[in-house]
Amino acid sequence: MRVASKAASKAASEAASKVASEGGIRAPRALVPHAFALLLVALLLLVIVRLPWAGDLGIHAATIERLRDDPLHPGNPLVDADTPSPYYSPWTLLLGCLAKATGLGTFVVLRVAAVAGLGLLVTGVGHFVRTFSTRRGAAPVALLCLLLLWGPGLFDWSGFLGLNSLALTVSYPSTFALGSAFHLWALLRKALRSAAGWRVFLGLGVLWAVTLLSHQFTGVVASFGALAMVLGARPRPTRAVLLRVAGGLALGLAVLPAWPYYSFFGLLGAGGLEEIHRSLYRSLLPHFGLALLGVAALAVRWRRDHRDPLVIFFALGAAMFAAGGLTGHYSWGRVLPAALIPAQVAAALEVFEAGPLRRAFAALLGAALVLGGWTQAGTVGYVVPRGALPGPVAAKYRPPWTGYHWLMSSRVRYGDVVMAKTFPSRQIPAYGPYTVAPGYPDFFLPDEGERGEAVREYFAPGTTRAERLAVLRRYGVRWVVAYPGDGGLRGDDPALREAGVGPRGQVLYEVVG
Known part of the structure; x- marks a missing residue:
């Protein structure tokens, strides 16, 4: 009995040691990713106070102005014409009604939108990552990868989650749509595992439609992710569950044409966006090269499971991005987050997988995150006066527009x-x-x-x-x-x-x- 007791005690001790070393739950180590993730979120919250003007902030502010003035018939947001606009989405309608009901200024409402969108995004990342791993540090490491694992060259575009890009677009509908997408994927994975009922899948169909209506490009990314979650689900969904998935899809497809502010399907034949998006296909390695670490992590995941949802998600996004470049449909390049997001999440998850190269990969990923952070260090300039920044950081700072x-x-x-x-x-x-x-x-x-x-x-x-x-x-x-x-x-x-x-x-x- 004593021998058995000692053996059991030794086994328990070894198991606890293994979990501590492989799971990353040692207090000092576990706090590091949490601390850095919180630091970046705090930086973004301070940026929201400043709300730097760049890119498309004007069109989103104008949209709220028109909806505040007339929520039912806002007209064109930019010119004096009575036309629909894809900028009148469920999210911006909510913001416009908030502005009308409270009397808050447009830029105050945009700050409210930024805080809500950032909260939805951060919680969505955690929600999604936890469906793959329960390790304490997985979610904050994933957030760090999504914000920093990009490239040695600065890249800003709405719907892309780089730190500097998000600082400029955090109040945009694309941030709300990305946060919704992460929650959609997480909820869908959980619903497939538990064989949830009709109500859940119908609700997911509505959430999918709202995401598509709120930011069409991010909606495509959300669609690819949702498809990947279904194709990679384990255990395989039963026929009854697939029927509920189809029901949710049908309801979402019914919501899209019912939206009264613009014709969603009318956008499918719209042209004139190819030249604007050609730059997405230039300087791929400088802009996105660090994400190749995530591609390597996806290759490892594929060897473990050929139906890994992140691998399928990446394959769908990469295929459409490549097709856009080959056919000259450069606007298809906006689907690139469908390849980047699963790669970045896979890189974070691989740090917590057992294996002989785990520590080497973690060290390499840490170095890549430092390089990615340095590339985007100019983001601090939106919070700290440029004169107070160290010279090398000040050189990376891009002053925002002055406004009118x-x-x-x-x-x-x-x-x-x-x-x-x-x-x-x-x-x-x-x-x-x-x-x-x-x-x-x-x-x-x-x-x-x-x-x-x-x-x-x-x-x-x-x-x-x-x-x-x-x-x-x-x-x-x-x-x-x-x-x-x-x-x-x-x-x-x-x-x-x-x-x-x-x-x-x-x-x-x-x-x-």
Whole structure:
């Protein structure tokens, strides 16, 4: 009995030692990934306070402005036209109603959206990772990989989870959609394992549709992930469970065309996005090279299980990304997160797998995360004044745009039409005015080409004064925003009156004639 007791005690001790060493639950080691993950989340929360202006912030602010003004018939968010817009999603409708009900300013509501989206994303990552591993450090390591395991070259785009990219897009619908997608995948895996009932799968179908409606590109990523979770489910779903999956899919497909603010399926034939997305296929190794560690981890997972959901997820995303490059459909490159996310998560999970190379892989991953963090160190500049940053970090900082709040102190009112070039047109509608031409492609605006040509005609050097005045009258322009060298009517033209001066000599003119 004593011998058996000693043997049992020794076995228990060895088991505990093994769990501690392989599971990473030793207190000092377990705290390291948690501490760094919390540090990055805290950094992002501080960034939200600043809400740096770059990229597509203007269109999302304009969308909330229009929904605040008229939630039922908001019209085009950028120009004075009664057209639908894919930016009017379930998420932005909720934000617009929040703005109308509370009276909060648009940029305050965007900060609320950012906090909610970030919370949904962080909890979604943890939720999803826990369906693969219960190790204490798996979720925070996965979050670190998603934020830092990119490349030695900086890359920013909505729907891509790099730290600097997320700092600029955290208030966008893409962040909400990504958070929803992680929860969708986690809930779907759990529902498949437990053979959940109809109510669960129907709810998942609605969540899938909301994700697609809120950010279409991320919705495709979410769809590939959901398909991978079904194809890789263990045990294999029974016929009854697959019937419930089909029912959830059917309900989601019914929700999509029922959304009243724009035609989801009408977007399938939209063009004009290929050239914008060509850059997704350039500099792949500088932008995404560190994620190859995750591809190696996926190869190991594939050897263990040919139906591993992360492997299938990666294969679907990589295949569509490659097809887009080969066929010239560069907008398909927006599906790249469907390859990056499973690779990054696989890299995190591999650290906690038993094997002779585990420690070597963990060390290599740690070095890659440090390099990825250094690449994106300029993100700190959105929180710390540039002058207080060390020289090498300050060199990586990219100052955000200044915005056009100064227009509103010059008697420009909500709904006024402003003549401006493309770059100002991406920001001015955020404050309530319209522009002649949209600063972004607009699939549902029938005269988009004519409006763009009108702006080019107004500012072109060979255009006569009469032609410029005709353009202003055609679109009911009340204000013109221009730098001194932009062209257009001269500043001393009797049809204009100077009304304000903005950063770098930009001038606001009131149209008086």
